[in-house]
Amino acid sequence: MTAQALEPYLPFAATLVERRELSPDTALFRVAPEPAARSALSGFLPGQFMQLSVPGAGEVPISPADLPGADGTLELCVRRVGQVTTLLHQARPGQPLGLRGPFGTGFPVEEMTGCPVVLLAGGLGIAPLRSLLLHLVRNRERYGEVTLMYGAREPALMLFREELVGLAAAHGLRLYLTVDFAPEQAAGEYACAVGLLPDLLKGFRFDAGQSYTAVCGPPPLYRCLIGELTAAGVAPDRVLLSLERRMRCGIGRCCHCAIGTKLCCTDGPVFRLSELAGIPEAL
C-alpha cells in the first residue's frame, strides 16, 4: 500500500525535475513522485486530475498532459494565473512539491475503442486532451480515425504545436490548428488557420454517428461547440466534456466544485453531455 492509498488528504512528496516554457505564461513541469507513491499512479486515466501542492502557496487541481511515464514522472502543463501557479513558475528543479490523486473520472478509453475520436481543444484545454491524444496514438490500432482541432488566441499561445504536427504526420492524425487573431502571413508561418473553433467545426465532415468527441477549453467555448456537435448528430453520451471548477479537496467533501447536484471532482471532471442535461449552470 502506498502513502496515497492510505491517505487521500495527505500530499505525497514529489520533486520538480524540469520545466519547459511553452508560451509566455505557460510551462510544462515534469514532476517526480516519491517512489512509494508511484504505484498509486499506475491506473491513471487521461482526463483524471491531480492536486498539486506548492508548499507556502497551497494546492491546485491539474490534469496532467500525459499519463505517468515509465519512471513515474508526471507532466503538468500549468499557466501562471494565481498564487500557487505563480510560485510554481518561480520554482527550480529540485523544489519539493506535494501531490494527491489521481482523482475523478477520466475519458472512457475502453468504451471508445474501435470508434473515431474528435478532440476539440481551446487554449489551455489542450493539456488534458494531449494526455488523451497520446493514449490514442500509443494504442493507434485500437481506435478509428483521430482528429484534433485546437484553437488558441494567437500563434504565440499555441502550445505543443511542433509536437502535434509531428504526431499527426507520424500517426496519420487529422490536425487542424487555428488562432483567433494573427496576420495572415504569420498564421501561415505557424501552419495554422485564422478563425474560431466552432466555425472550423461547422465545415468539418466526420462520422457523427460513430465518433466520440472530447472537448476541453475555456467556459464560453463549450456552448458553441456543443451546438455544432449536436447539430452534426453526435449522441449526447458521446460528447465528452472535461470541465473546470474550483476543486479544493478532490474527494467530494469541500463542495466547491458542484455542478447542479454533481461534483466535478468525483463525478467529473470528464462528463458526458447527457449527464449534464437539466443543469443550466453546467456549461
Place this chain on the structure above:
Amino acid sequence: MNKPSLAIAGLTACSGCQLTLLNCEGELQEILERFQVAYFPMGQSDPDRQARYDLALVEGAVSTPGDLATLFHFRNASRLLVAFGTCALFGGIAAQHNRTTPRPKLLEAVYGNGESRPESFPPAPFKNFVSVDAGITGCPPEKGELLQLLGAVLAGTLPAFPHYPVCLECRSRETLCLLLERNQLCLGPVIQAGCNARCPATGIPCEGCRGPVAEANVAQELELLLERGFSREEIERRMSRFTVEWDYGQRR
C-alpha cells in the same frame, strides 16, 4: 540566501499600523533574522532611504504632496508594495469627512484661522495613485495577518486572506448577535473579517475598521439598519468612519 529587505513607512496616519510590527514581540527576533530591516524610522535610528526594498509596508492615507512623493518613492523602490492598514486601503479615519464637510471647514476646525497651514488635499487610499501588490486591512491590522504576510513573502508568495464578512467569525465563536439581539448599529455583514470578531465578542458592535468585504450587499445593510430604526445620517456617519467611499446603492 540574501535576506529580503524590508521598509516600513507611514504617510498621514497615527503610526498604529507600524506599531503592530513592534507588537510582534514573540516573533520580532525571528523577523529580524529573516528580513533585513532597511528602513523603519519609527524603530530605527539610521534608516536608509536610498535602498531598494523587496517589501515595503506603508501605512496611512495620501493627504499631502509629501505623502504622494513618499508613496511614489516606495512604489518605485520596492518589489512588493503593501497597503498597510485601513487608511492605506480605504482612506480610513482621516478621510471620514471627505464627502460631508467642505475641506476649508475641516482645515479651519483643525488649524484655526491662522496662516500656517501645511499644504494638503482630501485624504485618499493608495489605489487612487499607484498599484499595490497586497493589502493588510485593519485599524490597527491584526498581528497574525502581518505575520502571515511576512511568512508568505519569505515563501515567495502572497497571503491568502479570507474574503468573508465579520459575521462568520462572530457566529463561529458563539458571540451574541448585537444587530439582531441588541438592536445595535453593527456593520458586521458588510465588513471584512479576519479580526475574529474582536469587538462584537466584547459587546461592542462592529464599527467597520477593516473596510468593506468583497461584493458587499451595501444597499441591504442600509435597508436593514433603517428598518431597525437608525437614521440614514447616523448609519452613514458610522459607515464612513473608516471607509468613506461606500456605494450605498450597491447590491452586488
Place this chain on the structure above:
Amino acid sequence: MENSAYLAQESLQQFLDTLGGFGTLHAPTWSESGVSLFAPVRSLDEIDLGYRRTQIPPKKYLFPFRDTFLEYREGHYRFPDGTSPATVLFGVHACDLEAIAYLDLVFLSEPRDPRYAERRAKLLLVGISCTPDEYCFCSEPQGSARCDLFLEAREGGFRVHAGTAAGAAMLGAASELLQEADAAPSGRAPSCLIPAQDPARAYSRDPLWDEFARRCVGCGACSACCPTCYCFDVRETPGLSGDGSRVREWDNCLFPSHGAVAGGNFRPTRLDRLRYRFLHKYCGFSPLEGRSSCVGCGRCKELCPVDIDLRELVAMPRGETEQP
C-alpha cells in the same frame, strides 16, 4: 442490563457524574453574553435542560470552525500531532443527532476524513427530548436512535434508552441510579429530515428567488449555524521559519469567494449562490443525491438578519417530514 431504564429527576446530577467518567461532560448552557451553546459543564445547575437550540450546532466538536489539518516541514506535508479528548455531549436534540448522522455519512464514507473520524470516535452522544418552538420545522420526534443514549422526558424523570454498546456501558455504570423502565417509548421517532426536493425547483422562475437574492446580505450565519453545512475552504499559511500549515475553515456558499477561481467565478451572482444552497440542502450532492440534509432545527430561520427562509420555495407545511 436492559437497554432501557427509568431515571428519576433527583438522580440526574449523579447520573451526570457517572457520564463524566466516560469523558469530559459538555452540555447546553449559556455564555456570559447570553448565547445558548454547548460547553463544558460541572454540574446540573449549569445545564439548560429546556434549551431550544444552541447558536452553533454540535458539528463544532467534529469539524471545528478553523482546523490545522496539515503541516509542512522542509516542503513535506504531514498530519499534525495531537488527538482529541474523549467527550460526552449531553442534551443533544433529535434534529442535531440526525445532523451528526448526516455528517457521518459525508465524512466517514470512503475515503474517511481522518480528522473527523478521530474526533467522532471520541464523542459520545446523549440525546434528550425537546419542545419545538415557532422556528422549528421538524416532525417533533420524541426519541432518536442516532446516539449512544437518549433521555426521553417522563413524569418526574426520564426514560433512558441505550442505542449503542457505549450507551449500554454508560447505563451499566449508572445502574444503581436507575429503575426499571416503564412501557415502550411514547412518541414515534421519525427522521427529522425535511423531504428531498426535485433539483428542477432550484432553477424555477419563482420571483421569490430574485427577492431572496436581492435581500441576502451574505453574512454566512445560515451555514455557520446549520448543523449539516460542511463546505470548507483550505488555506496555506506559511510561517516565518519556512515551515507552515494548511488550515481548513467553514465556508459558506453565499460568499462570492465560494465559486471563485483565479480569473473568474463559477457562481458570480447571489442568485446562483442561493440556488446552489438550495441544491445542496434540499436535493443533496453526489453521492448523497436525492437526500435532503435539512433537519428542521430552525437555526437558519431564527438567525438570518433578513428573514430568508429557503423553505418558502418548496411550500412545505409544518410537520411534513420524511418518514424513515
